[in-house]
Amino acid sequence: MENRIAFARVAPISPKLEISHAPVWKRLGKWGGFAMLGLIYFPLLWLILLSISRNPLGGIPGDFSLEHYRALFANSEWHMPMLASLVIGVIVGLICAVAATIIGRALPALNSPGKVLFLFVIPLFVPGMSMGAALLIFTRAVLGLKLGFWSVALGHFVWAFPFALLIILVVTTRFDHRLVEAGRDLGASNWRVFWDIEFPILMPGIVSSALFGFLMSFNEVMRSIFLRGTTETMPVWSWVQAAAQQSQVPIIFSLASIVLLITLPLLCAAFWLLFVKLDKS
Amino acid sequence: MKVAVWLIVLAWFVLVIVPIIVLFAFSFFTTEQFRTVYTPTTTTWVELFSSGRWEVTLRTLRIAMTVTLIELAVGFPFALWLAKGRVGKVGRAVCLAMLTIPFFLDVSSRTIVWRAILGQSGLVNTVLMGLGLTDAPLDWLLYSEVAVLFGMVVTLFPPMVMPIYLAISLIDDTLLEASNDLGASPWQTLSRVIIPLSLPGVMAGIVFSLGPALAAWVEPGMLGGGFVNLISNSIESAYSALRYPVVAALSAFVILLLLLMLGAMYLIARRFGDPASSFRVLRG
Numbered sequence: 361m362e363n364r365i366a367f368a369r370v371a372p373i374s375p376k377l378e379i380s381h382a383p384v385w386k387r388l389g390k391w392g393g394f395a396m397l398g399l400i401y402f403p404l405l406w407l408i409l410l411s412i413s414r415n416p417l418g419g420i421p422g423d424f425s426l427e428h429y430r431a432l433f434a435n436s437e438w439h440m441p442m443l444a445s446l447v448i449g450v451i452v453g454l455i456c457a458v459a460a461t462i463i464g465r466a467l468p469a470l471n472s473p474g475k476v477l478f479l480f481v482i483p484l485f486v487p488g489m490s491m492g493a494a495l496l497i498f499t500r501a502v503l504g505l506k507l508g509f510w511s512v513a514l515g516h517f518v519w520a521f522p523f524a525l526l527i528i529l530v531v532t533t534r535f536d537h538r539l540v541e542a543g544r545d546l547g548a549s550n551w552r553v554f555w556d557i558e559f560p561i562l563m564p565g566i567v568s569s570a571l572f573g574f575l576m577s578f579n580e581v582m583r584s585i586f587l588r589g590t591t592e593t594m595p596v597w598s599w600v601q602a603a604a605q606q607s608q609v610p611i612i613f614s615l616a617s618i619v620l621l622i623t624l625p626l627l628c629a630a631f632w633l634l635f636v637k638l639d640k641s
Numbered sequence: 642m643k644v645a646v647w648l649i650v651l652a653w654f655v656l657v658i659v660p661i662i663v664l665f666a667f668s669f670f671t672t673e674q675f676r677t678v679y680t681p682t683t684t685t686w687v688e689l690f691s692s693g694r695w696e697v698t699l700r701t702l703r704i705a706m707t708v709t710l711i712e713l714a715v716g717f718p719f720a721l722w723l724a725k726g727r728v729g730k731v732g733r734a735v736c737l738a739m740l741t742i743p744f745f746l747d748v749s750s751r752t753i754v755w756r757a758i759l760g761q762s763g764l765v766n767t768v769l770m771g772l773g774l775t776d777a778p779l780d781w782l783l784y785s786e787v788a789v790l791f792g793m794v795v796t797l798f799p800p801m802v803m804p805i806y807l808a809i810s811l812i813d814d815t816l817l818e819a820s821n822d823l824g825a826s827p828w829q830t831l832s833r834v835i836i837p838l839s840l841p842g843v844m845a846g847i848v849f850s851l852g853p854a855l856a857a858w859v860e861p862g863m864l865g866g867g868f869v870n871l872i873s874n875s876i877e878s879a880y881s882a883l884r885y886p887v888v889a890a891l892s893a894f895v896i897l898l899l900l901l902m903l904g905a906m907y908l909i910a911r912r913f914g915d916p917a918s919s920f921r922v923l924r925g
């Protein structure tokens with residue numbers, strides 16, 4: 361007993377254990393991370409502020425005006441790349457959602473889900489440039505195909521699918537299979553069980569994976585550069601314009617701001633749906 | 642339904658695995674007058690390092706490893722705090738969402754703004770000169786190796802933190818309590834319990850930030866201003882010259898470098914504990 365008290369005096373045991381008893385380290389970890397998050401999000405704010413400034417290239421926002429937005433809408437060069445990106449994004453999103461739903465439902469029931477899952481997440485480990493080059497050589501040099509929309513979409517699909525699958529797995533691994541059995545016992549056909557029971561429950565995951573597939577595709581640059589042939593997607597167009605002439609940069613700021621202001625609420629809604637609303641139900 | 646599953650697996654194999662194999666195969670071919678010569682040789686590989694690219698490779702390696710080390714130094718404590726510190730449910734969800742959202746945003750529009758922040762008349766120089774810390778604007782802030790490094794550190798932070806967070810949050814709290822009850826100091830708990838158990842996450846984080854860092858292209862293009870040539874720039878110029886074998890060899894080289902780093906990491910990790918045992922947890 362005495363020993364125990366002496367020990368407790370030497371090394372006081374906190375009521376609830378935390379990683380470190382030294383708060384300095386904890387604070388460093390916390391604020392270091394917050395600083396990084398700040399560095400990630402500050403440029404986004406700055407981008408929007410600069411896009412409504414008269415002289416965005418000066419570097420300091422001020423003298424606010426919407427003239428660059430007017431210039432953007434007067435300019436029609438970005439319409440085609442925007443359309444291309446939207447169409448490719450929608451196609452990639454839809455294929456991602458369908459394929460990820462099929463695989464995501466089958467995966468938890470497999471004998472060795474780990475190996476199959478690994479096969480599907482390989483593109484996460486291959487740098488975008490290498491994957492783009494690999495697909496380029498495979499389609500262009502080996503198969504001798506002409507590159508275009510389809511190859512860009514293909515490259516985007518390979519990039520977006522792992523994310524879509526991981527998102528679907530969030531809902532399919534939580535799915536209660538007794539519901540399916542109950543449906544069957546009550547005499548429903550396989551299709552009806554899927555449509556009336558499984559689909560509504562998996563819905564948030566399916567919608568999110570389509571949305572994320574769309575966004576991964578919409579914002580992709582590196583693979584598109586290799587696989588675009590002569591087509592231009594939105595980010596590639598901005599990239600080329602920004603690299604070619606400084607005078608185009610204000611328009612690109614405006615365009616990027618618009619895309620950002622549409623993308624951010626969509627993402628927040630998807631996260632809310634997936635992780636807040638689903639947790640409650 | 643089974644048919645659909647296997648069709649997708651097959652399609653995936655053709656679309657992902659086959660191109661990567663083809664990539665490696667192509668690196669053993671050569672080009673003559675814009676045509677690929679399909680005789681296996683090692684000429685492309687030998688030329689890869691004789692034509693002054695050695696310097697480019699070293700620079701890429703130096704930058705990529707510095708970036709990864711910085712990410713690890715900042716990311717690990719942050720992931721630890723996020724997973725095991727006393728963070729509220731809402732706070733944690735917000736942090737995780739903030740870490741995930743950047744994956745879905747356009748890298749080039751996020752990076753181009755740094756030009757306006759780090760430039761001669763940008764925010765940083767204006768503030769520094771306003772405070773009287775420097776008389777003339779600092780010109781090494783933009784279009785320099787520092788700028789490229791900085792841009793990469795900002796972009797690659799979430800890919801480092803996310804896997805480490807996942808690995809640490811899987812560690813059972815009772816293990817940490819047991820370690821504490823047995824008289825371990827916080828440092829001992831960290832080095833003998835938390836670090837060995839979080840190794841798979843740390844290794845995944847290193848792959849996710851080292852890979853993109855080795856193949857970084859947006860940052861050197863936007864913030865390097867043509868002064869910082871990395872492997873990606875060599876790949877791009879080989880691509881515009883239609884020299885596919887060189888493209889293949891350089892891309893394969895990046896993948897090999899990544900595998901090499903991972904192998905080295907694995908060996909180092911073995912000194913800390915048995916990394917395979919922590920994978921077993923994931924399997925079970």
